[in-house]
Amino acid sequence: MVLQVNSKPKITRNTENGVLTVTISAESHAAAIGPVVSPAPQAEKPLLVMIDPGHGxxxxxxxxxEGTYEKHVVLHIAKRLQTLLSQQHGIHAVLTRQDDVFIPLYHRVSLAHQHAADLFISIHADGFTNDLVSGASVFALSEHGAGSAMARYLSQSENSVDVLYDDDFKTDDQYLKETLFDLDQHETIHRSLDFGRHLAANISKVHHMHSPHPEQAGFAVLKSPRIPSVLVETSFITNKQEEKLLGEPVFQEKMAHALAEGINSYFINEKKNNLLS
Ligand SMILES: [Zn+2]
Structure with a gap:
Protein backbone atom coordinates (compact mmCIF):
# COMPACT_ATOMS: atom_id res chain seq x y z
CA MET A 1 0.00 0.00 0.00
CA VAL A 2 1.37 3.44 -0.94
CA LEU A 3 0.00 6.58 0.71
CA GLN A 4 0.99 9.93 -0.72
CA VAL A 5 -0.16 12.96 1.26
CA ASN A 6 0.62 16.65 1.07
CA SER A 7 0.17 17.43 4.74
CA LYS A 8 1.63 15.77 7.81
CA PRO A 9 -0.59 12.82 8.80
CA LYS A 10 -1.49 11.87 12.39
CA ILE A 11 -1.06 8.16 12.90
CA THR A 12 -2.68 6.42 15.84
CA ARG A 13 -2.99 2.76 16.69
CA ASN A 14 -5.83 1.12 18.59
CA THR A 15 -4.04 -1.07 21.15
CA GLU A 16 -7.04 -3.45 21.43
CA ASN A 17 -7.59 -4.40 17.80
CA GLY A 18 -4.28 -3.18 16.32
CA VAL A 19 -6.07 -1.01 13.73
CA LEU A 20 -3.86 1.78 12.40
CA THR A 21 -5.65 5.08 11.69
CA VAL A 22 -4.10 7.71 9.43
CA THR A 23 -5.75 11.12 9.77
CA ILE A 24 -5.04 13.85 7.26
CA SER A 25 -6.80 17.02 8.34
CA ALA A 26 -7.11 20.20 6.32
CA GLU A 27 -6.78 22.08 9.62
CA SER A 28 -3.33 20.76 10.44
CA HIS A 29 -2.27 21.52 6.88
CA ALA A 30 -3.44 25.12 7.31
CA ALA A 31 -1.69 25.34 10.67
CA ALA A 32 1.50 24.07 9.09
CA ILE A 33 1.33 26.82 6.51
CA GLY A 34 1.05 29.42 9.29
CA PRO A 35 -0.56 32.85 9.52
CA VAL A 36 -1.35 34.75 6.35
CA VAL A 37 1.53 37.23 6.18
CA SER A 38 3.80 37.82 3.24
CA PRO A 39 6.94 35.84 3.96
CA ALA A 40 10.32 37.46 3.52
CA PRO A 41 11.86 36.33 0.25
CA GLN A 42 13.94 33.27 1.03
CA ALA A 43 16.72 31.75 -0.99
CA GLU A 44 15.67 28.29 -2.10
CA LYS A 45 17.64 25.58 -0.33
CA PRO A 46 19.87 23.84 -2.89
CA LEU A 47 19.11 20.20 -3.64
CA LEU A 48 21.90 18.04 -2.31
CA VAL A 49 23.23 15.12 -4.32
CA MET A 50 25.54 12.69 -2.53
CA ILE A 51 27.87 11.07 -5.07
CA ASP A 52 29.50 7.86 -3.88
CA PRO A 53 32.53 6.63 -5.85
CA GLY A 54 32.56 2.87 -5.11
CA HIS A 55 35.39 1.10 -3.22
CA GLY A 56 38.71 2.85 -2.44
CA GLU A 66 44.87 -4.63 -18.50
CA GLY A 67 45.19 -3.69 -14.82
CA THR A 68 42.58 -0.89 -14.63
CA TYR A 69 41.18 -0.49 -11.12
CA GLU A 70 37.47 0.13 -10.60
CA LYS A 71 38.18 2.36 -7.56
CA HIS A 72 40.21 4.78 -9.73
CA VAL A 73 37.94 5.08 -12.79
CA VAL A 74 34.77 5.53 -10.73
CA LEU A 75 36.44 8.35 -8.75
CA HIS A 76 37.23 10.13 -12.04
CA ILE A 77 33.60 9.81 -13.22
CA ALA A 78 32.30 10.90 -9.79
CA LYS A 79 34.48 14.03 -9.76
CA ARG A 80 33.38 14.94 -13.29
CA LEU A 81 29.75 14.48 -12.21
CA GLN A 82 30.33 16.71 -9.17
CA THR A 83 31.79 19.43 -11.40
CA LEU A 84 28.87 19.25 -13.85
CA LEU A 85 26.25 19.38 -11.09
CA SER A 86 28.01 22.20 -9.25
CA GLN A 87 27.76 24.37 -12.38
CA GLN A 88 23.99 24.22 -12.07
CA HIS A 89 21.91 26.62 -10.07
CA GLY A 90 20.12 25.06 -7.11
CA ILE A 91 22.16 21.85 -6.90
CA HIS A 92 24.96 21.11 -4.47
CA ALA A 93 26.99 17.92 -4.98
CA VAL A 94 29.13 16.22 -2.33
CA LEU A 95 31.43 13.19 -2.66
CA THR A 96 31.64 10.42 -0.04
CA ARG A 97 35.36 10.20 -0.83
CA GLN A 98 37.73 12.63 -2.61
CA ASP A 99 40.74 10.34 -2.62
CA ASP A 100 41.81 6.73 -2.74
CA VAL A 101 40.61 5.92 0.79
CA PHE A 102 38.59 3.06 2.23
CA ILE A 103 35.16 3.96 3.56
CA PRO A 104 32.90 1.27 5.09
CA LEU A 105 29.60 0.85 3.22
CA TYR A 106 27.40 1.81 6.13
CA HIS A 107 29.42 4.99 6.69
CA ARG A 108 28.58 6.07 3.12
CA VAL A 109 24.88 5.86 3.99
CA SER A 110 25.49 7.82 7.23
CA LEU A 111 27.26 10.57 5.29
CA ALA A 112 24.22 10.98 3.05
CA HIS A 113 22.02 11.37 6.13
CA GLN A 114 24.43 13.78 7.84
CA HIS A 115 24.25 16.01 4.76
CA ALA A 116 20.46 15.57 4.50
CA ALA A 117 20.94 14.47 0.89
CA ASP A 118 18.02 14.57 -1.54
CA LEU A 119 19.57 11.86 -3.72
CA PHE A 120 22.31 9.26 -3.38
CA ILE A 121 24.15 7.83 -6.38
CA SER A 122 26.85 5.19 -6.04
CA ILE A 123 29.13 4.83 -9.07
CA HIS A 124 30.75 1.52 -9.99
CA ALA A 125 32.21 -0.54 -12.85
CA ASP A 126 31.07 -4.15 -13.04
CA GLY A 127 33.28 -7.23 -13.05
CA PHE A 128 32.42 -10.70 -14.33
CA THR A 129 34.21 -13.95 -15.08
CA ASN A 130 32.95 -13.93 -18.68
CA ASP A 131 34.76 -11.10 -20.47
CA LEU A 132 32.13 -10.97 -23.23
CA VAL A 133 29.56 -9.49 -20.87
CA SER A 134 29.22 -5.70 -21.29
CA GLY A 135 26.99 -2.67 -20.78
CA ALA A 136 25.71 -0.39 -18.04
CA SER A 137 23.17 -1.27 -15.34
CA VAL A 138 21.23 0.70 -12.74
CA PHE A 139 20.14 -0.77 -9.41
CA ALA A 140 17.67 0.24 -6.71
CA LEU A 141 17.14 -1.57 -3.40
CA SER A 142 14.98 -4.70 -3.46
CA GLU A 143 12.03 -5.06 -1.08
CA HIS A 144 13.78 -8.07 0.44
CA GLY A 145 16.91 -5.98 1.05
CA ALA A 146 14.69 -3.34 2.64
CA GLY A 147 13.37 -5.91 5.11
CA SER A 148 16.83 -6.77 6.36
CA ALA A 149 17.75 -3.08 6.39
CA MET A 150 14.84 -2.44 8.71
CA ALA A 151 15.88 -5.25 11.02
CA ARG A 152 19.38 -3.81 11.19
CA TYR A 153 18.19 -0.27 11.71
CA LEU A 154 15.88 -1.29 14.52
CA SER A 155 18.47 -3.49 16.18
CA GLN A 156 21.08 -0.71 16.31
CA SER A 157 19.36 1.09 19.11
CA GLU A 158 15.89 1.09 20.50
CA ASN A 159 15.22 4.65 19.42
CA SER A 160 17.05 4.64 16.12
CA VAL A 161 13.85 5.04 14.10
CA ASP A 162 12.89 8.08 16.16
CA VAL A 163 15.61 10.13 14.53
CA LEU A 164 13.57 9.95 11.33
CA TYR A 165 10.52 11.59 12.84
CA ASP A 166 9.46 14.89 14.35
CA ASP A 167 8.66 15.15 18.06
CA ASP A 168 4.94 14.58 17.60
CA PHE A 169 5.70 11.38 15.72
CA LYS A 170 7.82 9.84 18.46
CA THR A 171 6.34 6.71 19.89
CA ASP A 172 7.27 3.79 22.12
CA ASP A 173 5.03 1.53 20.08
CA GLN A 174 7.44 -0.83 18.31
CA TYR A 175 4.75 -2.02 15.89
CA LEU A 176 3.92 1.55 14.90
CA LYS A 177 7.63 2.32 14.48
CA GLU A 178 8.08 -0.64 12.15
CA THR A 179 4.96 0.27 10.18
CA LEU A 180 6.12 3.86 9.68
CA PHE A 181 9.56 2.65 8.69
CA ASP A 182 8.02 0.19 6.21
CA LEU A 183 5.87 2.88 4.62
CA ASP A 184 8.90 5.16 4.33
CA GLN A 185 11.17 2.56 2.82
CA HIS A 186 8.51 1.37 0.39
CA GLU A 187 8.03 4.95 -0.82
CA THR A 188 11.81 5.44 -1.04
CA ILE A 189 12.24 2.32 -3.19
CA HIS A 190 9.44 3.54 -5.46
CA ARG A 191 11.24 6.90 -5.90
CA SER A 192 14.64 5.17 -6.31
CA LEU A 193 13.25 3.08 -9.20
CA ASP A 194 11.87 6.25 -10.75
CA PHE A 195 15.29 7.94 -10.35
CA GLY A 196 16.86 4.82 -11.92
CA ARG A 197 14.58 5.08 -14.96
CA HIS A 198 15.64 8.71 -15.53
CA LEU A 199 19.31 7.66 -15.32
CA ALA A 200 18.92 4.61 -17.61
CA ALA A 201 17.12 6.74 -20.22
CA ASN A 202 20.09 9.12 -20.34
CA ILE A 203 22.88 6.53 -20.07
CA SER A 204 21.39 4.65 -23.04
CA LYS A 205 22.01 7.77 -25.18
CA VAL A 206 25.80 7.48 -24.65
CA HIS A 207 26.39 3.78 -23.99
CA HIS A 208 24.58 0.47 -24.39
CA MET A 209 22.74 -0.97 -21.43
CA HIS A 210 23.39 -4.43 -20.00
CA SER A 211 19.79 -4.27 -18.86
CA PRO A 212 17.50 -1.48 -20.14
CA HIS A 213 15.44 -1.18 -16.94
CA PRO A 214 16.53 -0.53 -13.34
CA GLU A 215 17.15 -3.79 -11.49
CA GLN A 216 16.73 -4.42 -7.77
CA ALA A 217 19.26 -5.91 -5.36
CA GLY A 218 20.19 -5.78 -1.68
CA PHE A 219 23.26 -3.52 -1.95
CA ALA A 220 24.17 -2.10 1.49
CA VAL A 221 24.80 1.44 0.20
CA LEU A 222 21.19 1.66 -1.02
CA LYS A 223 19.66 1.11 2.41
CA SER A 224 18.79 4.70 3.28
CA PRO A 225 15.28 4.75 4.71
CA ARG A 226 14.51 8.22 3.38
CA ILE A 227 16.87 9.09 0.51
CA PRO A 228 16.17 7.83 -3.04
CA SER A 229 19.33 5.84 -3.79
CA VAL A 230 20.71 4.06 -6.84
CA LEU A 231 23.87 2.20 -7.77
CA VAL A 232 25.13 2.62 -11.34
CA GLU A 233 27.40 0.04 -12.94
CA THR A 234 28.80 2.28 -15.68
CA SER A 235 30.07 -0.72 -17.73
CA PHE A 236 32.10 -3.93 -17.33
CA ILE A 237 35.76 -3.36 -16.47
CA THR A 238 36.34 -7.06 -17.27
CA ASN A 239 35.31 -6.48 -20.90
CA LYS A 240 38.28 -5.49 -23.07
CA GLN A 241 36.55 -2.65 -24.98
CA GLU A 242 34.85 -1.25 -21.91
CA GLU A 243 38.01 -1.35 -19.80
CA LYS A 244 39.62 0.82 -22.47
CA LEU A 245 36.62 3.17 -22.54
CA LEU A 246 36.57 3.52 -18.74
CA GLY A 247 40.14 4.85 -18.83
CA GLU A 248 39.32 7.46 -21.49
CA PRO A 249 38.51 11.02 -20.32
CA VAL A 250 36.01 11.38 -23.22
CA PHE A 251 33.99 8.38 -22.04
CA GLN A 252 34.22 9.43 -18.37
CA GLU A 253 32.86 12.85 -19.31
CA LYS A 254 30.07 11.38 -21.49
CA MET A 255 28.99 9.08 -18.66
CA ALA A 256 29.13 11.91 -16.08
CA HIS A 257 27.08 14.08 -18.42
CA ALA A 258 24.43 11.35 -18.83
CA LEU A 259 24.22 10.92 -15.03
CA ALA A 260 23.87 14.70 -14.56
CA GLU A 261 21.08 14.78 -17.17
CA GLY A 262 19.31 11.90 -15.41
CA ILE A 263 19.56 13.67 -12.03
CA ASN A 264 18.18 16.86 -13.55
CA SER A 265 15.25 15.24 -15.27
CA TYR A 266 14.40 13.34 -12.05
CA PHE A 267 14.42 16.59 -10.01
CA ILE A 268 12.29 18.40 -12.61
CA ASN A 269 9.76 15.57 -12.54
CA GLU A 270 9.68 15.48 -8.72
CA LYS A 271 9.09 19.23 -8.57
CA LYS A 272 6.22 18.81 -11.02
CA ASN A 273 4.74 16.19 -8.70
CA ASN A 274 5.30 18.46 -5.69
CA LEU A 275 7.44 15.89 -3.93
CA LEU A 276 10.23 18.41 -3.40
CA SER A 277 9.80 21.65 -1.55
ZN1 LIG B 1 31.91 -1.88 -7.52
Whole structure:
Protein backbone atom coordinates (compact mmCIF):
# COMPACT_ATOMS: atom_id res chain seq x y z
CA MET A 1 0.00 0.00 0.00
CA VAL A 2 1.37 3.44 -0.94
CA LEU A 3 0.00 6.58 0.71
CA GLN A 4 0.99 9.93 -0.72
CA VAL A 5 -0.16 12.96 1.26
CA ASN A 6 0.62 16.65 1.07
CA SER A 7 0.17 17.43 4.74
CA LYS A 8 1.63 15.77 7.81
CA PRO A 9 -0.59 12.82 8.80
CA LYS A 10 -1.49 11.87 12.39
CA ILE A 11 -1.06 8.16 12.90
CA THR A 12 -2.68 6.42 15.84
CA ARG A 13 -2.99 2.76 16.69
CA ASN A 14 -5.83 1.12 18.59
CA THR A 15 -4.04 -1.07 21.15
CA GLU A 16 -7.04 -3.45 21.43
CA ASN A 17 -7.59 -4.40 17.80
CA GLY A 18 -4.28 -3.18 16.32
CA VAL A 19 -6.07 -1.01 13.73
CA LEU A 20 -3.86 1.78 12.40
CA THR A 21 -5.65 5.08 11.69
CA VAL A 22 -4.10 7.71 9.43
CA THR A 23 -5.75 11.12 9.77
CA ILE A 24 -5.04 13.85 7.26
CA SER A 25 -6.80 17.02 8.34
CA ALA A 26 -7.11 20.20 6.32
CA GLU A 27 -6.78 22.08 9.62
CA SER A 28 -3.33 20.76 10.44
CA HIS A 29 -2.27 21.52 6.88
CA ALA A 30 -3.44 25.12 7.31
CA ALA A 31 -1.69 25.34 10.67
CA ALA A 32 1.50 24.07 9.09
CA ILE A 33 1.33 26.82 6.51
CA GLY A 34 1.05 29.42 9.29
CA PRO A 35 -0.56 32.85 9.52
CA VAL A 36 -1.35 34.75 6.35
CA VAL A 37 1.53 37.23 6.18
CA SER A 38 3.80 37.82 3.24
CA PRO A 39 6.94 35.84 3.96
CA ALA A 40 10.32 37.46 3.52
CA PRO A 41 11.86 36.33 0.25
CA GLN A 42 13.94 33.27 1.03
CA ALA A 43 16.72 31.75 -0.99
CA GLU A 44 15.67 28.29 -2.10
CA LYS A 45 17.64 25.58 -0.33
CA PRO A 46 19.87 23.84 -2.89
CA LEU A 47 19.11 20.20 -3.64
CA LEU A 48 21.90 18.04 -2.31
CA VAL A 49 23.23 15.12 -4.32
CA MET A 50 25.54 12.69 -2.53
CA ILE A 51 27.87 11.07 -5.07
CA ASP A 52 29.50 7.86 -3.88
CA PRO A 53 32.53 6.63 -5.85
CA GLY A 54 32.56 2.87 -5.11
CA HIS A 55 35.39 1.10 -3.22
CA GLY A 56 38.71 2.85 -2.44
CA UNK A 57 41.87 2.27 -0.41
CA UNK A 58 42.38 -1.39 0.48
CA UNK A 59 39.27 -2.28 -1.54
CA UNK A 60 40.17 -1.96 -5.25
CA UNK A 61 36.79 -3.16 -6.55
CA UNK A 62 36.90 -5.05 -9.86
CA UNK A 63 40.19 -5.13 -11.80
CA UNK A 64 40.36 -5.25 -15.62
CA UNK A 65 42.65 -7.58 -17.61
CA GLU A 66 44.87 -4.63 -18.50
CA GLY A 67 45.19 -3.69 -14.82
CA THR A 68 42.58 -0.89 -14.63
CA TYR A 69 41.18 -0.49 -11.12
CA GLU A 70 37.47 0.13 -10.60
CA LYS A 71 38.18 2.36 -7.56
CA HIS A 72 40.21 4.78 -9.73
CA VAL A 73 37.94 5.08 -12.79
CA VAL A 74 34.77 5.53 -10.73
CA LEU A 75 36.44 8.35 -8.75
CA HIS A 76 37.23 10.13 -12.04
CA ILE A 77 33.60 9.81 -13.22
CA ALA A 78 32.30 10.90 -9.79
CA LYS A 79 34.48 14.03 -9.76
CA ARG A 80 33.38 14.94 -13.29
CA LEU A 81 29.75 14.48 -12.21
CA GLN A 82 30.33 16.71 -9.17
CA THR A 83 31.79 19.43 -11.40
CA LEU A 84 28.87 19.25 -13.85
CA LEU A 85 26.25 19.38 -11.09
CA SER A 86 28.01 22.20 -9.25
CA GLN A 87 27.76 24.37 -12.38
CA GLN A 88 23.99 24.22 -12.07
CA HIS A 89 21.91 26.62 -10.07
CA GLY A 90 20.12 25.06 -7.11
CA ILE A 91 22.16 21.85 -6.90
CA HIS A 92 24.96 21.11 -4.47
CA ALA A 93 26.99 17.92 -4.98
CA VAL A 94 29.13 16.22 -2.33
CA LEU A 95 31.43 13.19 -2.66
CA THR A 96 31.64 10.42 -0.04
CA ARG A 97 35.36 10.20 -0.83
CA GLN A 98 37.73 12.63 -2.61
CA ASP A 99 40.74 10.34 -2.62
CA ASP A 100 41.81 6.73 -2.74
CA VAL A 101 40.61 5.92 0.79
CA PHE A 102 38.59 3.06 2.23
CA ILE A 103 35.16 3.96 3.56
CA PRO A 104 32.90 1.27 5.09
CA LEU A 105 29.60 0.85 3.22
CA TYR A 106 27.40 1.81 6.13
CA HIS A 107 29.42 4.99 6.69
CA ARG A 108 28.58 6.07 3.12
CA VAL A 109 24.88 5.86 3.99
CA SER A 110 25.49 7.82 7.23
CA LEU A 111 27.26 10.57 5.29
CA ALA A 112 24.22 10.98 3.05
CA HIS A 113 22.02 11.37 6.13
CA GLN A 114 24.43 13.78 7.84
CA HIS A 115 24.25 16.01 4.76
CA ALA A 116 20.46 15.57 4.50
CA ALA A 117 20.94 14.47 0.89
CA ASP A 118 18.02 14.57 -1.54
CA LEU A 119 19.57 11.86 -3.72
CA PHE A 120 22.31 9.26 -3.38
CA ILE A 121 24.15 7.83 -6.38
CA SER A 122 26.85 5.19 -6.04
CA ILE A 123 29.13 4.83 -9.07
CA HIS A 124 30.75 1.52 -9.99
CA ALA A 125 32.21 -0.54 -12.85
CA ASP A 126 31.07 -4.15 -13.04
CA GLY A 127 33.28 -7.23 -13.05
CA PHE A 128 32.42 -10.70 -14.33
CA THR A 129 34.21 -13.95 -15.08
CA ASN A 130 32.95 -13.93 -18.68
CA ASP A 131 34.76 -11.10 -20.47
CA LEU A 132 32.13 -10.97 -23.23
CA VAL A 133 29.56 -9.49 -20.87
CA SER A 134 29.22 -5.70 -21.29
CA GLY A 135 26.99 -2.67 -20.78
CA ALA A 136 25.71 -0.39 -18.04
CA SER A 137 23.17 -1.27 -15.34
CA VAL A 138 21.23 0.70 -12.74
CA PHE A 139 20.14 -0.77 -9.41
CA ALA A 140 17.67 0.24 -6.71
CA LEU A 141 17.14 -1.57 -3.40
CA SER A 142 14.98 -4.70 -3.46
CA GLU A 143 12.03 -5.06 -1.08
CA HIS A 144 13.78 -8.07 0.44
CA GLY A 145 16.91 -5.98 1.05
CA ALA A 146 14.69 -3.34 2.64
CA GLY A 147 13.37 -5.91 5.11
CA SER A 148 16.83 -6.77 6.36
CA ALA A 149 17.75 -3.08 6.39
CA MET A 150 14.84 -2.44 8.71
CA ALA A 151 15.88 -5.25 11.02
CA ARG A 152 19.38 -3.81 11.19
CA TYR A 153 18.19 -0.27 11.71
CA LEU A 154 15.88 -1.29 14.52
CA SER A 155 18.47 -3.49 16.18
CA GLN A 156 21.08 -0.71 16.31
CA SER A 157 19.36 1.09 19.11
CA GLU A 158 15.89 1.09 20.50
CA ASN A 159 15.22 4.65 19.42
CA SER A 160 17.05 4.64 16.12
CA VAL A 161 13.85 5.04 14.10
CA ASP A 162 12.89 8.08 16.16
CA VAL A 163 15.61 10.13 14.53
CA LEU A 164 13.57 9.95 11.33
CA TYR A 165 10.52 11.59 12.84
CA ASP A 166 9.46 14.89 14.35
CA ASP A 167 8.66 15.15 18.06
CA ASP A 168 4.94 14.58 17.60
CA PHE A 169 5.70 11.38 15.72
CA LYS A 170 7.82 9.84 18.46
CA THR A 171 6.34 6.71 19.89
CA ASP A 172 7.27 3.79 22.12
CA ASP A 173 5.03 1.53 20.08
CA GLN A 174 7.44 -0.83 18.31
CA TYR A 175 4.75 -2.02 15.89
CA LEU A 176 3.92 1.55 14.90
CA LYS A 177 7.63 2.32 14.48
CA GLU A 178 8.08 -0.64 12.15
CA THR A 179 4.96 0.27 10.18
CA LEU A 180 6.12 3.86 9.68
CA PHE A 181 9.56 2.65 8.69
CA ASP A 182 8.02 0.19 6.21
CA LEU A 183 5.87 2.88 4.62
CA ASP A 184 8.90 5.16 4.33
CA GLN A 185 11.17 2.56 2.82
CA HIS A 186 8.51 1.37 0.39
CA GLU A 187 8.03 4.95 -0.82
CA THR A 188 11.81 5.44 -1.04
CA ILE A 189 12.24 2.32 -3.19
CA HIS A 190 9.44 3.54 -5.46
CA ARG A 191 11.24 6.90 -5.90
CA SER A 192 14.64 5.17 -6.31
CA LEU A 193 13.25 3.08 -9.20
CA ASP A 194 11.87 6.25 -10.75
CA PHE A 195 15.29 7.94 -10.35
CA GLY A 196 16.86 4.82 -11.92
CA ARG A 197 14.58 5.08 -14.96
CA HIS A 198 15.64 8.71 -15.53
CA LEU A 199 19.31 7.66 -15.32
CA ALA A 200 18.92 4.61 -17.61
CA ALA A 201 17.12 6.74 -20.22
CA ASN A 202 20.09 9.12 -20.34
CA ILE A 203 22.88 6.53 -20.07
CA SER A 204 21.39 4.65 -23.04
CA LYS A 205 22.01 7.77 -25.18
CA VAL A 206 25.80 7.48 -24.65
CA HIS A 207 26.39 3.78 -23.99
CA HIS A 208 24.58 0.47 -24.39
CA MET A 209 22.74 -0.97 -21.43
CA HIS A 210 23.39 -4.43 -20.00
CA SER A 211 19.79 -4.27 -18.86
CA PRO A 212 17.50 -1.48 -20.14
CA HIS A 213 15.44 -1.18 -16.94
CA PRO A 214 16.53 -0.53 -13.34
CA GLU A 215 17.15 -3.79 -11.49
CA GLN A 216 16.73 -4.42 -7.77
CA ALA A 217 19.26 -5.91 -5.36
CA GLY A 218 20.19 -5.78 -1.68
CA PHE A 219 23.26 -3.52 -1.95
CA ALA A 220 24.17 -2.10 1.49
CA VAL A 221 24.80 1.44 0.20
CA LEU A 222 21.19 1.66 -1.02
CA LYS A 223 19.66 1.11 2.41
CA SER A 224 18.79 4.70 3.28
CA PRO A 225 15.28 4.75 4.71
CA ARG A 226 14.51 8.22 3.38
CA ILE A 227 16.87 9.09 0.51
CA PRO A 228 16.17 7.83 -3.04
CA SER A 229 19.33 5.84 -3.79
CA VAL A 230 20.71 4.06 -6.84
CA LEU A 231 23.87 2.20 -7.77
CA VAL A 232 25.13 2.62 -11.34
CA GLU A 233 27.40 0.04 -12.94
CA THR A 234 28.80 2.28 -15.68
CA SER A 235 30.07 -0.72 -17.73
CA PHE A 236 32.10 -3.93 -17.33
CA ILE A 237 35.76 -3.36 -16.47
CA THR A 238 36.34 -7.06 -17.27
CA ASN A 239 35.31 -6.48 -20.90
CA LYS A 240 38.28 -5.49 -23.07
CA GLN A 241 36.55 -2.65 -24.98
CA GLU A 242 34.85 -1.25 -21.91
CA GLU A 243 38.01 -1.35 -19.80
CA LYS A 244 39.62 0.82 -22.47
CA LEU A 245 36.62 3.17 -22.54
CA LEU A 246 36.57 3.52 -18.74
CA GLY A 247 40.14 4.85 -18.83
CA GLU A 248 39.32 7.46 -21.49
CA PRO A 249 38.51 11.02 -20.32
CA VAL A 250 36.01 11.38 -23.22
CA PHE A 251 33.99 8.38 -22.04
CA GLN A 252 34.22 9.43 -18.37
CA GLU A 253 32.86 12.85 -19.31
CA LYS A 254 30.07 11.38 -21.49
CA MET A 255 28.99 9.08 -18.66
CA ALA A 256 29.13 11.91 -16.08
CA HIS A 257 27.08 14.08 -18.42
CA ALA A 258 24.43 11.35 -18.83
CA LEU A 259 24.22 10.92 -15.03
CA ALA A 260 23.87 14.70 -14.56
CA GLU A 261 21.08 14.78 -17.17
CA GLY A 262 19.31 11.90 -15.41
CA ILE A 263 19.56 13.67 -12.03
CA ASN A 264 18.18 16.86 -13.55
CA SER A 265 15.25 15.24 -15.27
CA TYR A 266 14.40 13.34 -12.05
CA PHE A 267 14.42 16.59 -10.01
CA ILE A 268 12.29 18.40 -12.61
CA ASN A 269 9.76 15.57 -12.54
CA GLU A 270 9.68 15.48 -8.72
CA LYS A 271 9.09 19.23 -8.57
CA LYS A 272 6.22 18.81 -11.02
CA ASN A 273 4.74 16.19 -8.70
CA ASN A 274 5.30 18.46 -5.69
CA LEU A 275 7.44 15.89 -3.93
CA LEU A 276 10.23 18.41 -3.40
CA SER A 277 9.80 21.65 -1.55
ZN1 LIG B 1 31.91 -1.88 -7.52
Missing amino acids: GKDPGAIGN
